Amino acid sequence: MSDLSGSERRKLEKLLGMGSGYVLNFSDRTFGDFFDEYRVEIDNEQYKTGGTSKANRMRTFWTVANNHVLGRVIEGLIEYANEEQCFGDSNPSLVTNCQNIAKRLLSDQPVAELDALTAISDDYDFEIVANHVREAIDKNQPEAALDRLHTFVNKLVRITCERYNIEITVDKPLNSVFGEYVKKLREDGHLESAMTDRILRTSISVLEAFNDVRNNKSLAHDNPILNYEESLLIFNHVAASIRFIKKLEASIKTKSATALDKTKDTKNDDFIPF
Template sequence: MERRQLENLFGMGSGYVLDFTNYTFSNFFYDRRVNIDAKRYEEDGASKAKRMRTFWDVEGNHVVGRVIDGLIKYATDEQCFGDSDPLLINDCRKIAQRLLSDQPVTELDALTAIANEKDFEVVAEHVREAIEKNQPEGGLDRLHTFVNKFIRVTCESHGISITRDKPLHSVFGEYVKTLREGGHLESAMTERILKSSISVLEAFNDVRNNKSLAHDNPILNYEESLLIFNHVAASIRFIKALETKIKARAKAAEQQAARFPWDESIPF
């Protein structure tokens, strides 16, 4: 029933999809990291509608939901729906949201670059792509690279020195100490959780070197790879939120000092 609703909304009965040409159809999918021109999507035919149906068959729910959501937004902006039933459009939006909720890594959106560095952005995209394809075991080496970059950029803003010889878990240990001494952690439990991540990061080096595609290794199994992704993503989401609060407080303090530049040497 959902397929019929989507096909009706996107006008797929004649082999087309909305107002796309082959060129714009390919570009739309390319922007969402999908090569819709690949042979795997042409098993039942090469028309845009047939490739779309095959795409629905072979890809995971989250990837399909992301594309459907993008198609609805595109069609709305380009006024492609014409006199389509608003209830149908709303039902298809709900389909997209349901599919988008089927995500093996719940905090995947946290795995984004935090510095304007091309290599940081590229590795972040590759990490997300591994999850969107439901292949976490194939993305462990890139996740390790991402975590290194993320921690380096985060620690540099706190004046923590970064050297090639200093291991990642040692750098993170200094970061946790800085958070504690700066009064940025409200509970002992949060500090314990972050401290446990120090040993987790140390173990991550072994996974990267001996159980990932970084070298010619037998890679880690799917379930344990997914556990690593979820743990890392949840930790990064928390650190991003915490850093946002720290920066906001620092900015507020600067503004307060600028408004009231009292000379503390005056004894009254």
């Protein structure tokens, strides 16, 4: 459900010319076609509870949709209207105000830690997979990218584990590799609390279950894909875990570099030049 305010609704209604029941220059067919691009069935009964006109269906959509999807639709409506020259002599400040409404709504990401889903090496394939994963969330299609998210996590975990000389083979499953990584973190004293250790060990079984989702509920194979809400939950859990791992690894690198510098300084202090 969006948090569109009454003031924002009035500005949008005015910009889109909704007073007479219409929306811009859309016919019923083109109205449906427009929303199809955003995976919204605007002709569905849930959008007709406030009335069947295009304007009423739009108002209901504003109430039902989440902020990110609504922001994308408003952004698309403004772009469409500019292309079709629908605004005519509309107040330019009104257009700007509605663009700002879209930006505010778009800032509410369905995946809170989306920025963590970036490649950690210059590997081209890694970059491509990471881009596809983020694009799926931008399009509000998490269920369509579960297989690529699995590939992304595989690449990230394996690259991270190489630094610890953890044996990696093609046949070794993701959860096994990650389990050895968590064990190494624990043995080297990089985890400060038993709770963090337990959360990471729980993630081992989560990644084992992710293998099943990838093989049986994603587009990796010809199977029915997982529903939207559960897919979004998986994305949020994975993204939060990756953000933590990246931060932890950065901290470990910093501590290692500091320790190395201190060792060099000690050796220089002990050097007697005669």
